[in-house]
Amino acid sequence: MSMKSGAILTEALISMRSTGMRSFLTMLGIIIGVGAVVLMLAIGRGVELSVQQSISSQGANLFIVLSGSTTSGGLRGGFGSAPTLTLDDARELAELPGVAAVAPINNGVAQTVNEGQNWSTQITGTTPDYFRIRNWKFASGEPFDDVAERSAAPVAVIGATVATNLFPEGEDPVGKTIRIRNIPFMIVGLLANQGQSLQGQDQDDVIIVPFQTAQRRLFGSAFPGSVRTMFVQAATADVMKSLEQQMREVLRDRHRLSEEADDDFSIRDLTAIAESVASATRAISLLLGSIAAISLLVGGIGIMNIMLVTVTERTREIGVRKAVGTRERDIMLQFLIEAVILSLGGGLIGVLIGGGLSILVGQAFELPTEVSVFSVTLAFTVAAAIGVFFGFYPARQAARLQPIEALRYQ
């Protein structure tokens, strides 16, 4: 003979409607909490994704070897200022066991022109291995090959930013010719979007030409065969540590450095840097998530507070309901349902707002924010749990009121 559940729900909805504004304000706590959780998780995920993207666009198990300072006349240049590395160094490093590939690089800035459009950009001269090492994908065309490298062919691979600045939208630049430092180059490949590097550089604002081409046709060199930078890829992650030591020994040996002399090059483990960035990112996500969780908790306490006020306010009503025969369980359910509706309603609006904001934030900061099914499910479950948890105590207070006490209450 107890109340029908539909009737309990109706009673809960009616009494919430009668306190409209207050119900909404109570929900606001949950809306903000859930919205914040969804937004923070999406941003955290976005940052992680973009870091992952940077890491994968950087290539796996990677060292970068920078040519170092030579001391000339007491003045020491910075790393890379005077090339101390050579192509022979590169060849020797490639022979080391555990090395998968080596790509020597020389680069410089040059003006490029295509039919009246011009753009100043970074020209990278390197060997075909470079594309494989860095795991770069092509939107169109393909990398130049070893023949082009050996013959110093005037061919180029361009990044998306360069393409946008030199070519009309929608036009495929592959097969076209542009002029770099007034020398015609044929475009053989267009790189897919890489996004930013971990250092925050636009990796799409780049033109890549064969190493020999850059050396002989574009930049020339006071020291033929010298190299500014080398990318060295290890075969596996395990050998990274020992390989770094071996490379150092080989290079010191080749450069005939005495025991006490400093390295005239520097080796950086890009994977280690990436890992530290990734773990910093995770820490930030965690921090954002916990702040959001706290605001959700505060929202829950808000619900409990308002439900307790409601119980006090409605003491007389509860008395009337009990006098006409409502069972404790039904009164308890009604109050519990009110709390859960408040929190679930808040959860729903919060998910919508949080999701909307994460899309906006994603667009504004070019972050691949992602509202995952997981975070939405989590937010809803937590919101419902908060409703039950913080609604339980007030609901029990309501149910346990003595009917005569409640009726006497003014």
Next chain:
Amino acid sequence: MSDPLIQVDRIDKSYTALVPVLRQVSLKVYPGEFVALMGPSGSGKSTFMNVLGCLDTADGGAYHLGGEDTTRLTKDRAAELRNRMIGFVFQGFNLLQRRSALDNVALPMICGGLPRSVWAPRARDLLDQVGLKGRYGSRPNQLSGGQQQRVAIARALAMEPPLILADEPTGNLDSTSSADIMRIISGLNSIGGITIVLVTHEPDIAAHAKRLVKFKDGRIVYDGPVQQGLAA
């Protein structure tokens, strides 16, 4: 004679240890009776009514409602008895403030698990019977005191209880409204055969009843015909 609807045997009740509010009260009320309870303020009438209504329990003694011992009722069973056996009419109306007259009348039926298809027409019927045809949607604050008390009476009748307990139902009403309410209540007893126990301070209200019970200091000091009791 049939079995008593209300059978109270020497119940005691006190709120504080020192002052007993009900002392050894015994009373039998048979189906179809109309009993008026009178007595000075503080003599324990409302306390007694609360026990009769299963809203409160006595400290000692026994109370049987419709043959069922109420001393060791579970809360759920007490709620069920209130829902099925008793209709309450209070001095202060005790309507749900933000709800329509119809919703208020429907409340016991909703609590009793009746579907809308049953309670909605019945609630309208009951409001018609107490002279509130067309006021189904009115809220208590849009109704006069007399009208509110009529809504309360309609609510008391919703589950067709055999017993109506009315604690000073006209206490907050002017004499015209009081007369209307008493006409309705008397009709419930004389035409509907419903047993009524009614508390009042007014002799002319009590005069509607057939039997008078007088309280003093928590004891019954008179139990008999109304006219005689009022004269005493």
